[in-house]
Amino acid sequence: MAANKIFVFAAVTFLSACQNNKSIISVSYEDGGNLQEGDKVLLEGIAVGEVSKFHFVPKKVFIDLSMEQGVKIPLNSQFVVNKSLLGSTCIIIKPSHETAFISNMDTVMGVSYKEPVIDSVKQRKMQAGVQKIIQGLSEVLHAADTDSMSSVKESNKPF
Template sequence: MRTIPLTPEIRNTLVGSFVVIVGALLLFYSSRGSVGNIVGGYHLKAIYQNVDGVSVGTNVMLTGIKVGEVTKLDYVPDGHRVSLTMRIDENIKLPIDSVAMIISSGMLGGKFIKLEPGGELEQLGEGDQFQYVQDAVIFEELLEKIVLDAEARRMEKMKNSAEQTIKPKSSPFGSLLK
């Protein structure tokens, strides 16, 4: 058996070929979607005022497990709302009073749709719309509210402190301010 000497050129060609093949395989599998993609299933709709951070492909979760994904987002001019369509695994049955909430997976994390099952016996079917939804919380607005509340409390403390300082009975100068 004759062996081919492993010159630097041959080695570089083999390594390059290996990298190209692995890259092509990764590209192929990523274009097919993740392992948990929902292929069949049924479609449900939800109308939101704000879908900040949600896009086509966003996960739909039930008790921490992916059960679907967002397939379509449409602007609804009436009331300036957004119609969100999601595909749900056909094995998942949801009561008609279930809630579809847009949840953040952390301060800097992405968003997902969290489903909270209701208690009714009647179930949602193909093309049905959620009666109950919760819009996305925008962290910038939440932080702004927290800062403004803290500032208001600080100003109230300063006002109370100033009132205590210049109380008429607390100092001889207080009676002059009356």
């Protein structure tokens, strides 16, 4: 019975890949982590695919990812379910340093974290944004301080 389920799962996945000329990678998770069809798959902060189908078997869920053609993902990369601080969910691929790549129709193990994960690209962008905000605030405060000093000098002039 279990062999029949795996065969059906493989057949459905294969047919899905043939229909849209995209490669399909199936990721196995213990928990789907609130993922939904259409959720983005990110590699180095760039959308390279989306969640396309769910296949439930006892104690696991296999999630098919419809990937853009030509995307190369090294073997042993981590497929992390990311629950963002704002409530949206996506899969972040943390690439390994392997020189061989995952192929169309491969099945890999996924990783689920309970806390939000911020990939390194987003983290750098956020840090740069915060630095710009701090610099802007500093300039505003400096300008306000300069204006205050001018007002004080003007009010101390004799009439």
